Amino acid sequence: MTKFKVLMISTTIPEIGLRLLKTECDVVVSEGNKNAILQNIEGVDALFWWSKLKLDKEILDKAGPKLRVIGTMSAGYDNIDVEEIKKRGIKFGNTPNVLNDAVADTAVLLTLAASRRFTEGRQAIERCLWKHESGAQWLLGQDITGSTVGIVGLGGIGLAIAKRLKCFNVAKFVYTGHREKPEGKIFGAEFVSLDELLKISDFVIASVPLTKETDQMFNAEAFAKMKKTAVFVNISRGGIVNQPDLIVALKQNKIFAAGLDVMTPEPLPSDHELLKLPNCVLMPHLGSATEKTRSKMAELTANNILKALNGEPMLAPVV
């Protein structure tokens, strides 16, 4: 029996992904750059995708008509042309839920770090600005205890963030999104409009996918609605923020601080303005980057692909 042919992008996938696929498929492992992908993709039955590159018509055309299954090892798929995939009748799945805890941990880390002036404190040590006489009001931060936390997008990750922050004795949780959610009610969070959330929240935490609707939703207008003491955290996608507007808001202290795991572009150039802001904490898109989480993501992606190749529903289908 001829085996299915799978192209795995990239060479850095946790071992379990390759091991599972190899039980039923011939696997070619490719670097994640476009040239390598285009060189290797022709004639494959399935694609294991781990790349920030656009998975577009050009790549799908080069793959040809045999390609009928794609699994992305990510929860988000804003870099993937889902409409084109649908049109071609290709089965497509992602890795939701398995990364909720790791990403929520990252959100908590950024919330704490931004509110307690982590970047500025570290810079102060490096620049010999930490003095005995620095005084009792030096580098004061914002408290989570007693605060109002606003979650924009109460999906699996948003809820996991709220659950974690509850332990910090938050006074009130609010959230916004398309609709009120039963899990919001059970948790004890109030559903409010985006405007209301921006107005009343001490912490605004974004956990929405990047779509046409959320593209640059955090812009000058949104930052102007926030409290001057507000801390903004983004663990979803850089594209939901108008970054020049955020930089202005941080420079002019229109908001207190930001904690970002995601930004534009990625990778961020080392001389980027964001890195020069003392009230901005940055991580290089590490939300799901723990050993266990990445292994679970690799396993789910491989199983999505194997199921679909065998004519069964994927464990986590998108289309």
Ligand SMILES: O=CC(=O)O
């Ligand atoms: O950003 C990470 C993901 O979408 O999985």
